[in-house]
Each structure stands twice: as C-alpha cells, then as structure tokens.
Amino acid sequence: MRSPFKSSNSAIAQAGRKHRRTARLPLRSPTVAAWLFAAVFTILVLLVVGGATRLTTSGLSITEWKPISGIIPPGSDAAWAMEFANYKKIPQYTQLNPHMTVAQFKSIYWWEWSHRLIARLLGVVYLLPFVFFWLMSEIPARIFWRSWVAIGLVAFQGLVGWLMVASGLSKRVFVAPEMLMFHLGMAFLLLGWTLWTGLEAGEGEARxxxxxxxxxxxxxxxxxxxxxxxxxxxxxxxxxxxxxxxxxxxxxxxxxxxxxxxxxxxxxxxxxxxxxxxxxxxxxxxxxxxxxxxxxxxxxxxxxxxxxxxxxxxxxxxxxxxxxxxxxxxxxxxxxxxxxxxxxxxxxxxxxxxxxxxxxxxxxxxxxxxxx
Incomplete structure (x- = not known):
C-alpha cells in the first residue's frame, strides 16, 4: 500500500521547488518594460502604415494569405503579372479600377505588403524577446501570463486581418466596415494590454x-x-x-x-x-x-x-x-x-x-x- 506520508512529502517538495523558482524571479524588470514599450511603438507604426494602406485603397491588392512565403515580394515581370491577374478577379478592380496599369498596381501593392511585413515584424518583436527573457528568468511571475496573452492577441490579430481582407474579395469593393472595426479594435486592444503590462513590469506589484x-x-x-x-x-x-x-x-x-x-x-x-x-x-x-x-x-x-x-x-x-x-x-x-x-x-x-x-x-x- 502506498504511504500517504510519501504523497504528502512529495507534494510539499514540489511546492517548495515551485516557490524557489518563483522566488528567483524579479518583482519588477525595467528591461521587460522597455521590451513591451518597444512593442507599443511598433503597434503605433503599424497603425500609421495601416491607415495609409486604407486611405490609398491598397488593402485588397494582395488577395492571398501566405504568412511565410508572402514575405518575399514579386521579383520578376511574370510574378508581378500573376499578382495583378489575381487582383483583376475581385470586384474592386472590375468596378473601381478597370483601367489600372501594372505600374499603378505596384504602388498599392507595396503599401499592403509593407503593412503585412510590419505585422510579421510585430510578431517577432513579441515572441523572440519573450523567449529570451523567459530563459533568463527575467520576467516577473505576474507578468508572465500577461505576456502570453499579448502573444496570443498578436496571432489572433493576424487571422482577423485576413478575415477582414477576405470580406472584400468577392461581393464588395471595400472590406466590410464591421470587419475593419474588429481589426482596428483588436489593434488598439493589443496596444492597451501591452502598455498596461509594460507599466506593471517596470513598477512592480502595487502595495x-x-x-x-x-x-x-x-x-x-x-x-x-x-x-x-x-x-x-x-x-x-x-x-x-x-x-x-x-x-x-x-x-x-x-x-x-x-x-x-x-x-x-x-x-x-x-x-x-x-x-x-x-x-x-x-x-x-x-x-x-x-x-x-x-x-x-x-x-x-x-x-x-x-x-x-x-x-x-x-x-x-x-x-x-x-x-x-x-x-x-x-x-x-x-x-x-x-x-x-x-x-x-x-x-x-x-x-x-x-x-x-x-x-x-x-x-x-x-x-x-x-x-x-
């Protein structure tokens, strides 16, 4: 028969190890705060580029979602012709831009490509420093789960961005207004969550x-x-x-x-x-x-x-x-x-x-x- 005292001792030892790991973590970290504030700055840059993308009606110029391979822009006339051919299939081209040239298409393509590139960069800004600070035991315990939430919000925002674009590819000449609201709302939610977490990381727990x-x-x-x-x-x-x-x-x-x-x-x-x-x-x-x-x-x-x-x-x-x-x-x-x-x-x-x-x-x- 298994001794209840052994189970109790094991639980106590495990709790002790967990307490020691937690005790080694800092109560505050200006370095982690600086990382999160840098992420906030990147979001603000992304908001500006996203605004320019919308104002130039460039958001539907890339009609496919390629999270990895989409980093590389068209590099030849044939590749540009293929991208332009995809754009010609959507209502925005047929109803608003039927006389657009390849050169004009390139000008709107680069805005959307830049917007997506900075969005990918934002994911790197969140994930890589998080892994580094985690391995270095630099992230305060109460900030750890908040950082995971922020990373989850970044990933979800990428999905929301594509769903927004998809809403304008078949029956509309622009994206659905409620999807634009959802996408922008998520961006501001991510900004607020990251900012508040950074302030908490820099100052420590309130007493x-x-x-x-x-x-x-x-x-x-x-x-x-x-x-x-x-x-x-x-x-x-x-x-x-x-x-x-x-x-x-x-x-x-x-x-x-x-x-x-x-x-x-x-x-x-x-x-x-x-x-x-x-x-x-x-x-x-x-x-x-x-x-x-x-x-x-x-x-x-x-x-x-x-x-x-x-x-x-x-x-x-x-x-x-x-x-x-x-x-x-x-x-x-x-x-x-x-x-x-x-x-x-x-x-x-x-x-x-x-x-x-x-x-x-x-x-x-x-x-x-x-x-x-």
Missing part, C-alpha cells in the same frame, strides 16, 4: 488600493470612451462616411442626419453613413467634455504635478484629435490630415491609459480630495 474608487472609475471611463471613439472611427472609415456631411457642426444643415430606419437597426448602426458619423461626433463631444472637466478636477484636487500634467495632456490631445477630425471632414478626407487623425487616436489612447494606470497607482495624491 495599496490606489486612488479612491471614484477617481479610478472616472479615469477608466475616459479611457473606455477613447477606445469606443476608435471603434466608431473605424466604422466611419469603413463606410467612407467622411466623404459625406462635410459641414460642421451641422450635418448637411441639420444636427441629426436623415435616416432610413426601414433598413433594419443593424444595417443602420453599422452601414448608414450619416448615423455612423453622427455617433462618432456625439461620442467625441462627450469624450472631450469629460477629458477637459477631469483635467480641471485633477489640477485642483490632486497633490501630484505628474498626474496634473498627464490629465491635461489627455485633454490637450483630445482637443487636437477633435480639431484634426473636423479638418479631415472639411477637406473630404485629406490624406495627411486623415493619417494624423489616426495616429493621434493611438497617442490619445496611450495617454489615457497611462493616466488611468497612474491614478490606479496613486496612493496619497487624493487623500485631501473632495472627490472621494
């Missing part, structure tokens, strides 16, 4: 509750509204809604655009150009108002100049983003303004998350605050 709950809730709501604004912006872009209702603050002379609700609520909310632009505007007004009001409260009631600066940085970036949005409308989606608008969205989300994280970590800054 206190942070700021009072109402302050944390307010900061979280602002970051959530920024994320929602990014999703709504993707719907505007996917429906080419920036090309209509190019007046402001009215929409073709009315505050609320005409809407045919007979299309069905799902069709209206995801595909009606007036409605998606109206939702984008309304959320922008709410976000800007709360960001400025919150910065005012923080500057008056927080005894931390760093938090005050961050709060006003969020409010200022929200103001810049709104201004860029209006200018993009007035110019009927000028390329550079639209690109700046997308980049500023990423910067605004980054700043709002840093502010939220800092308030979640603030221990004494609000102790004499009336907002508690």
């Amino acid at each position: 206190h509750r942070g700021a009072p709950f109402k302050w944390r809730l307010a900061a979280g709501i602002i970051a959530g509204l920024v994320y929602l604004q990014c999703l709504l912006g993707a719907l505007v872009a996917g429906n080419q809604a920036g090309l209509v209702y190019n007046d402001w603050p009215m929409m073709n002379g009315s505050f609320v655009p005409y809407t045919d609700w007979g299309q069905g609520i799902g069709m209206v909310l995801f595909h009606d150009q007036g409605v998606v632009q109206f939702m984008h505007r309304m959320n922008a007004y709410l976000l800007w108002t709360l960001a400025v009001f919150f910065a005012f409260l923080v500057s008056r009631r927080a005894q931390d100049s760093g938090l005050q600066l961050l709060a006003w940085a969020v409010a200022g970036t929200a103001t810049l983003q709104a201004t860029l949005g209006i200018a993009t409308l007035y110019t009927q989606v000028n390329f550079w303004l639209a690109l700046a608008h997308q980049l500023t969205a990423g910067l605004l989300l980054t700043l709002s998350l840093i502010l939220a994280w800092s308030i979640f970590r603030a221990e004494r800054a609000f102790r004499r605050s009336g907002f508690s």
Whole structure:
C-alpha cells in the first residue's frame, strides 16, 4: 500500500521547488518594460502604415494569405503579372479600377505588403524577446501570463486581418466596415494590454488600493470612451462616411442626419453613413467634455504635478484629435490630415491609459480630495 506520508512529502517538495523558482524571479524588470514599450511603438507604426494602406485603397491588392512565403515580394515581370491577374478577379478592380496599369498596381501593392511585413515584424518583436527573457528568468511571475496573452492577441490579430481582407474579395469593393472595426479594435486592444503590462513590469506589484474608487472609475471611463471613439472611427472609415456631411457642426444643415430606419437597426448602426458619423461626433463631444472637466478636477484636487500634467495632456490631445477630425471632414478626407487623425487616436489612447494606470497607482495624491 502506498504511504500517504510519501504523497504528502512529495507534494510539499514540489511546492517548495515551485516557490524557489518563483522566488528567483524579479518583482519588477525595467528591461521587460522597455521590451513591451518597444512593442507599443511598433503597434503605433503599424497603425500609421495601416491607415495609409486604407486611405490609398491598397488593402485588397494582395488577395492571398501566405504568412511565410508572402514575405518575399514579386521579383520578376511574370510574378508581378500573376499578382495583378489575381487582383483583376475581385470586384474592386472590375468596378473601381478597370483601367489600372501594372505600374499603378505596384504602388498599392507595396503599401499592403509593407503593412503585412510590419505585422510579421510585430510578431517577432513579441515572441523572440519573450523567449529570451523567459530563459533568463527575467520576467516577473505576474507578468508572465500577461505576456502570453499579448502573444496570443498578436496571432489572433493576424487571422482577423485576413478575415477582414477576405470580406472584400468577392461581393464588395471595400472590406466590410464591421470587419475593419474588429481589426482596428483588436489593434488598439493589443496596444492597451501591452502598455498596461509594460507599466506593471517596470513598477512592480502595487502595495495599496490606489486612488479612491471614484477617481479610478472616472479615469477608466475616459479611457473606455477613447477606445469606443476608435471603434466608431473605424466604422466611419469603413463606410467612407467622411466623404459625406462635410459641414460642421451641422450635418448637411441639420444636427441629426436623415435616416432610413426601414433598413433594419443593424444595417443602420453599422452601414448608414450619416448615423455612423453622427455617433462618432456625439461620442467625441462627450469624450472631450469629460477629458477637459477631469483635467480641471485633477489640477485642483490632486497633490501630484505628474498626474496634473498627464490629465491635461489627455485633454490637450483630445482637443487636437477633435480639431484634426473636423479638418479631415472639411477637406473630404485629406490624406495627411486623415493619417494624423489616426495616429493621434493611438497617442490619445496611450495617454489615457497611462493616466488611468497612474491614478490606479496613486496612493496619497487624493487623500485631501473632495472627490472621494
């Protein structure tokens, strides 16, 4: 008969070994934090290139998904002719670009190829340093699973990107707006997850509750509204809604655009150009108002100049983003303004998350605050 004491001793020994392995791991790692911040920077670059790819209508120029062999671009006239022949089979060519030449095709192909190349590079930026830091026992224990989640999100984002492209290859001249929203939303989710994990890795585990709950809730709501604004912006872009209702603050002379609700609520909310632009505007007004009001409260009631600066940085970036949005409308989606608008969205989300994280970590800054 097996002795229960042996099983107990074995379990205790195993637990001890696990504890010793965990004890050898650092509580914080500025090096791991730097790696994750580099990944955030790469995501921002990818967002800009992705925005340029969309604005130049280049996203459907590569009609196949080849995760490995697709790294190598066409190297001969015959290879270019084959790629162009594949593009000629989709509705975007037959309906929008029937007179396109091979030279013109190459210009849109390189944008999409660059976008996919940087996406592959992003996978390398996540995976290789993770393996290295793992082998070197450099990753704090509480950061380890979060890093795995980030790597999983990168892989899933690649699949979502292809599904988005596939949505525009048969019955559409552009990708489905909801798929563009899904793809961009995943990119911003990955950015936020990576940024928060990097901040945690650099500072170590919190030893206190942070700021009072109402302050944390307010900061979280602002970051959530920024994320929602990014999703709504993707719907505007996917429906080419920036090309209509190019007046402001009215929409073709009315505050609320005409809407045919007979299309069905799902069709209206995801595909009606007036409605998606109206939702984008309304959320922008709410976000800007709360960001400025919150910065005012923080500057008056927080005894931390760093938090005050961050709060006003969020409010200022929200103001810049709104201004860029209006200018993009007035110019009927000028390329550079639209690109700046997308980049500023990423910067605004980054700043709002840093502010939220800092308030979640603030221990004494609000102790004499009336907002508690």
